[in-house]
Amino acid sequence: MKLVSAIIKPFKLDEVREALTAIGVSGLTVCEVQGFGRQKGQTEIYRGAEYASSTVPKIKVELVCPDSLLARAIEALEQAARTGAIGDGKIFVQEVGHALRIRTGETDDAAI
Amino acid sequence: MRPSSAPVPAPSAEAMAAMIDKGDTAWMLVSTALVLMMAIPGLALFYGGLVRAKNMLSVLMQVLTIVSIASLVWVCWGYSLAFTSGNAVIGGLSKAFLAGVGPGSAAATFSNNVYIPELAFVAFQMTFACITPALIVGAFAERVKFTALMVFTVAWLTLAYLPIAHMVWYWAGPDFLPGAPDDAGLLWSLGALDFAGGTVVHINAGIAGLVGCLIIGPRIGHGREAMPPHSLVVTMLGASLLWVGWFGFNAGSNLEANGLAALAVVNTFVAAAAAALGWALIEGWRHGKPSLLGGATGAVAGLVAITPASGFAAPGTSILLGFVASAICFWCVTSLKNRLGYDDSLDVFGVHCVGGIVGALGTAIVADPALGGQGVLDYTRSPAVAGTFALVPQLGKQAAAVALTLAWSGAVSAALFLALNATIGLRPSRDVELEGLDLAEHGERAYNP
Numbered sequence: 001m002k003l004v005s006a007i008i009k010p011f012k013l014d015e016v017r018e019a020l021t022a023i024g025v026s027g028l029t030v031c032e033v034q035g036f037g038r039q040k041g042q043t044e045i046y047r048g049a050e051y052a053s054s055t056v057p058k059i060k061v062e063l064v065c066p067d068s069l070l071a072r073a074i075e076a077l078e079q080a081a082r083t084g085a086i087g088d089g090k091i092f093v094q095e096v097g098h099a100l101r102i103r104t105g106e107t108d109d110a111a112i
Numbered sequence: 113m114r115p116s117s118a119p120v121p122a123p124s125a126e127a128m129a130a131m132i133d134k135g136d137t138a139w140m141l142v143s144t145a146l147v148l149m150m151a152i153p154g155l156a157l158f159y160g161g162l163v164r165a166k167n168m169l170s171v172l173m174q175v176l177t178i179v180s181i182a183s184l185v186w187v188c189w190g191y192s193l194a195f196t197s198g199n200a201v202i203g204g205l206s207k208a209f210l211a212g213v214g215p216g217s218a219a220a221t222f223s224n225n226v227y228i229p230e231l232a233f234v235a236f237q238m239t240f241a242c243i244t245p246a247l248i249v250g251a252f253a254e255r256v257k258f259t260a261l262m263v264f265t266v267a268w269l270t271l272a273y274l275p276i277a278h279m280v281w282y283w284a285g286p287d288f289l290p291g292a293p294d295d296a297g298l299l300w301s302l303g304a305l306d307f308a309g310g311t312v313v314h315i316n317a318g319i320a321g322l323v324g325c326l327i328i329g330p331r332i333g334h335g336r337e338a339m340p341p342h343s344l345v346v347t348m349l350g351a352s353l354l355w356v357g358w359f360g361f362n363a364g365s366n367l368e369a370n371g372l373a374a375l376a377v378v379n380t381f382v383a384a385a386a387a388a389l390g391w392a393l394i395e396g397w398r399h400g401k402p403s404l405l406g407g408a409t410g411a412v413a414g415l416v417a418i419t420p421a422s423g424f425a426a427p428g429t430s431i432l433l434g435f436v437a438s439a440i441c442f443w444c445v446t447s448l449k450n451r452l453g454y455d456d457s458l459d460v461f462g463v464h465c466v467g468g469i470v471g472a473l474g475t476a477i478v479a480d481p482a483l484g485g486q487g488v489l490d491y492t493r494s495p496a497v498a499g500t501f502a503l504v505p506q507l508g509k510q511a512a513a514v515a516l517t518l519a520w521s522g523a524v525s526a527a528l529f530l531a532l533n534a535t536i537g538l539r540p541s542r543d544v545e546l547e548g549l550d551l552a553e554h555g556e557r558a559y560n561p
Contacts, residue, residue, distance in 0.1 A: 044340060046397050047409060047459060048446025051338040 146360025157348025166548025242519020250458030251321025310420025330455030379411025383434030387414020426484030
């Protein structure tokens with residue numbers, strides 16, 4: 001099992017969710033996050049007062065999938081989230097040791 | 113009930129009561145409600161959206177409480193000191209606690225032999241006394257002690273607002289002036305024009321705000337930390353309510369529901385529109401993007417500028433006045449303020465004082481009948497006739513009214529702020545300011561998760 005965390009542009013969430021459910025990913029966790037990478041921050045101007053915010057709002061999508069699905073999940077994520085412009089985000093993959101579905105007690109692949 | 117025969121100079125109280133028109137009365141009562149709506153919720157929301165979320169309720173509460181205090185001051189001694197005969201600077205106390213003012217009393221309008229119920233006039237003018245001190249709080253929002261501000265409100269209304277209102281607006285009325293030509297405020301006698309409160313409301317409050325923010329000092333982190341508005345949606349709601357309410361403010365100041373009131377409505381409408389558009393255009397040119405905050409600020413600047421001129425200008429000149437005021441206020445708010453480094457948090461000086469000055473001086477130009485303006489009436493005759501209009505001398509009178517208002521309100525405000533600073537203190541502690549005034553001063557927060 002792998003934990004895939006993807007930082008994406010907020011307006012790409014729907015496309016990403018559709019692409020992932022289409023290949024059989026059955027669940028996602030989504031949170032609103034702030035951060036910066038090469039894109040750095042944004043500039044806002046209020047009555048001439050310029051504020052350079054050091055972070056940009058992004059969406060973090062997390063999913064856990066069986067190893068067999070990992071390559072397709074990453075490919076689907078990458079294609080759905082890409083605009084080609086700076087700030088498209090990143091994908092990180094981590095090993096997951098154990099999973100459990102609270103309602104039924106099922107574990108590992110059966111739980112995700 | 114208006115008599116069609118020749119005017120009756122200096123009518124008796126019974127005769128005046130018979131010269132009251134129900135249409136005028138209805139319009140004044142509606143205007144009163146419209147102007148109150150400008151203060152609460154209009155101004156409160158306009159300001160509230162511009163502060164950080166931790167100070168949202170403090171601004172709302174300041175405006176709400178100032179409106180409440182001012183209305184009580186008004187009926188206790190405010191109306192009497194502003195609108196009864198006294199000397200050229202201040203009225204008397206004969207109508208304190210509204211003594212002798214009942215449903216049968218009448219107040220003069222700008223036309224011979226036309227009256228409105230005095231209580232309608234009391235209520236209408238009360239809303240002006242309510243909104244003017246509330247305008248000031250924007251200059252030092254997010255860093256002022258609530259109780260000190262309320263003490264300031266009572267004192268400032270009494271020592272700054274009432275004298276200026278008396279000097280600019282008090283006169284005995286068109287039927288009484290020929291018999292008592294000296295029974296008027298200083299600036300009214302001088303011939304300074306202020307239809308709805310450019311000097312009395314906007315310059316008066318604007319300079320008080322500037323003095324206040326200089327004495328209180330900048331917010332912690334001013335110029336170093338980002339302090340963006342917490343909700344421009346709320347600000348837009350407030351600006352829109354201000355615009356709508358301003359029809360009562362300006363056209364209600366005509367005191368009669370007639371063609372001049374309609375003129376004031378149209379002038380107010382187009383000046384605000386031109387100023388909103390002007391600000392957005394200039395902003396698009398200077399900063400690349402027209403912002404909502406810019407459009408809303410421009411609209412308010414235009415409304416401020418047209419206020420003294422609203423019953424004197426023509427729609428065409430109102431558009432120009434709105435546009436010019438917008439451009440000048442834009443420069444003050446975006447360049448001058450940053451260059452001078454003072455922290456007028458919500459631009460009370462840059463929009464209200466500067467817009468008020470542009471409007472007060474501009475009134476001399478747009479009132480000129482040669483430019484389609486209404487000119488001035490010569491009330492020393494009964495019935496009043498059109499007086500001669502001389503642009504340059506009128507400009508001088510307007511400048512004198514501006515200078516006197518700036519000096520008077522500036523000096524009174526400085527004395528009051530310094531006295532409060534030295535006694536009960538004007539500014540909350542550093543911890544309170546950092547935590548936010550909502551929790552520290554009012555024990556509540558605007559948005560609970």
